[in-house]
Amino acid sequence: MNIQQLRYVAEVAKTQSISQAAKNLYMGQPNLSKAIKELEGELGISLFRRNARGVEPTGEGLQFLRHAREILDKMDALQSLYAPREEGGKRLEVSAPRATYIATAFARFMAEYAAGDEALEVQYKETHSMEVLEDVAGGRSALGVLRYQDIYEEHFLGLLAEHHLQHEHLWSFRMGLVMHKDHPLALLHNIPYLMLGKYPQLVHGDFQVPALPPERLENLQRVQQVQKRIYIYDRGSQFDLLRTVPGAYLWASPVPPEELSRHGLVQVRCTDAGVNKDVVIYPRRESLPPEGRRLIALLQAGVRALR
16 A cells, blocks of 8 residues: 555545546546555455446445545645745744634734735644644644643643643633524523534534533433534535524634624523633744744734634
């Protein structure tokens, strides 16, 4: 097995067509089919099955794809890290949780640099807490925003010390419930967790630190509150789903009012939400480029506006 084979499988899954994938990869269809067959023989599984439109991953193929995409993402990040840059150009890599207030601050940051003449290459990655920490510790990101619930603070501060990372407290907050303004619960000022059981919940599909204390999670799991879940892997799709799926809701950090209004959404408090913290992390303060400090300043300004 090699990286090129992983790229073949990912492209076939993306296009759902052997012939189209071969065109995109600038290779002949017979050679691509042969490469897929050889990989299936090596693994002892079938990666794809034929359907009326072309091909689709099998159950085992989907599992393989998840791991393959993780490897390809890390390879692309590694190549980007050491790719030649323009003379005088600057680079900034950022890892952060999927939070609208962070994305808004990042957009303002990029608008400032887009208006100038200075070359700047930026990588902005939305992911879960452990990967944020790994990205900064491994040098893949110059800075990150690490999110955890306050009851796990000792654990995360220990990890930061273990990896010799510095941190700045950004703010503490309680997660709220984001839903369409016409949601049956939208007019309530405070929603108990037990009222959410019959409504579909949007959940970010990769691993995240629990939003509730372990003992409370255990109690809630006993009553099996959430029966309907939609797992998503990008923040953009959540707005469409909240608008179109009846009763859908999402746990989120405070969302800027203008963004809620733009998408026809509201954010409501929940009785059972725990306290979360966002902290900015980086290897050393003196190693932060000016661009990193400017982004942190915009994040702090966004937090002040939401308090």
